[in-house]
Amino acid sequence: METINHQKITTGADYIQSLRNRSLEVYLFGEKVDEPVDHPMVRPSINALAKTYDLAIAAPELASVISPFTGERVSRFLHVCTDANQLVLQNKMQRKLGQLTGTCFQRCVGMDAFNALYSVTFEMDEKYKTSYHQRLKSFLTLMHQYNYVVGGAMTDVKGDRSKAPHQQEDPDMFVHITKRDENGIWISGAKAHQTGCINSHYMIVMPTMRLGEQDKEYAIVGAVPVTAQGITYIYGRQSCDTRSMENGSIDVGNAQYGGQEAMVIFQDVFIPNEYIFMDGEYDFAALLVERFTAYHRRSYVCKTGLGDVLIGAAANIAEMNGITKASHIKDKLVEMTHQNETIYATGIASSYQGYATSSGAYLCDGMLANVCKHHVTKMPFELSRLAQDIAGGLVSTLPSEQDLNHPEIGQLLRKYLKGKASVPTEERIRILRLIENLTMGRNAVGYLTESMHGAGSPQAQRIQIGRMMQLEYKKRLATILAGIETETQKDLVIDELGGYFARVFKID
Ligand code: SF4
Ligand code: FE
DSSP states (O other), X not given: OOOXXXXXXXXXXXXXXXXXXXXXXXXXXXXXXXXXXXXXXXXXXXXXXXXXXXXXXXSHHHHEEEOTTTSSEEEGGGOOOOSHHHHHHHHHHHHHHHHXXXXXXXXXXXXXXXXXHHHHHHHHHHHHOOOHHHXXXXXXXXXXXXXXXXXXXXXXXXXXXXXXXXXXSSGGGSOEEEEEETTEEEEEEXXXXXXXXXXXXXXXXXOOSOOOGGGGGGOEEEEEETTOTTEEEEEOOOTTGGGGGSSSSSTTSSSXXXXXXXXXXXXXXXXXXXXXXXXXXXXXXXXXXXXXXXXXXXXXXXXXXXXXHHHHHHHXXXXXXXXXXXXXXXXXXXXXXHHHHHHHHXXXXXXXXXXXXXXXXXXXXXXXXXXXXXXXXXXXXXXXXXXXXXXXXXXXXXXXXXXXXXXXXXXXXXXXXXXXXXXXXXXXXXXXXXXXXXXXSTTHIIIIIHHHXXXXXXXXXXXXXXXXXXXXXXXXXXXXXXXXXXXXXXXXXXXXXXXXXXXXXXXX
């Protein structure tokens, strides 16, 4: 088996070191990046991921687990949950990391992929007598040995959206098998806006949607080292990204942390048999996508950590402007908090209602996970609107850091941009820049656009919510109470709403 780094990664510093000298094919601004670790536009995303390691040391109960495979402490991001509390702890860790970084820390896709694959491979093996589950466990063991970062690559570029993968004029619109021999397969295609892919050690490639029999060559799940031959990464731009290439630390808003998305292009990339976890079982593609998105849509409680930062920034700027006594300011902060906690409530409730699959892995509640993500497609936008309202117009008209530091103009700016006398002007500017960063700058990619489209665009959740809303059951409740139908003994005990009570109270 190929490995990249033979040291177990423990600290954030170890992790950053493990990314060096990997000769990845990364392109940014039309040029190949020699060492992504040292690139000022890439580095904040690496720092954000490094924080997952540092948190595991500072708060081991929150951000790490004892590996069932190696018996050693390993990141919670590599753990398959075997009870509901472990699902809840994932959410608590995600909120904390959102608070600490103010951005996407990029590690949840792999976590959610492992959890979904654990049960799906088990069920595939039951049906087809394959050995994917054991292979997955061996792969997980290897990842635990090194405490690696594993990215998940799901979103195909999709070409003509009205056509299935096999109907596309260009077969590469969905990742597919191009060749096979007794040792493995080769794949080609592209995955769009892949979170943290360049900052990972391995990637798990998965299908992006329901597949039919003619899409068999697209029904592929496999792990590849990010360094595999034939992979090209093209870095995604972010709003205001080149500010990180200027001198200074004010105008970037959040100098330390940022997210990362890139396009990943596979050109005949080899996957050995032992890293293949689905090969042609097209009838399991939809189940995998559904389970993965259930985990991932409640993972979006990460955004409540960013919401906490934004609420804090809004409260700070109100104080610096001397307007804390205005009742509408307090009310806006309450409204922001109410919306932020609404997201968290649905996400964490989805985890609390987790239940065992036949593999032993716990799956979160699908309805509440979709409701959580659907809130996330709206509420961060409202929080951003309120933060900008509280901040005032300066949030988008501030002069640059260079002007602030200019020997003559600088003093004028420090005089005229002052709020409360006790607050240094630079501190006021820094808070305004942070609000800009989260609501329209670099980390608005994570806080707003990713909230909209990551883990599926709003309509994808509405479709799932529609599938699970059990109108027939609800209609019966209404017709009984309206005196149209008569209640039976069965009506007293069946609970179709997520099957939660049925599972807890063991009602058939
Ligand atoms: Fe994790 Fe949130 Fe980033 Fe997704 S958007 S990887 S859930 S931090
Ligand atoms: Fe995401």
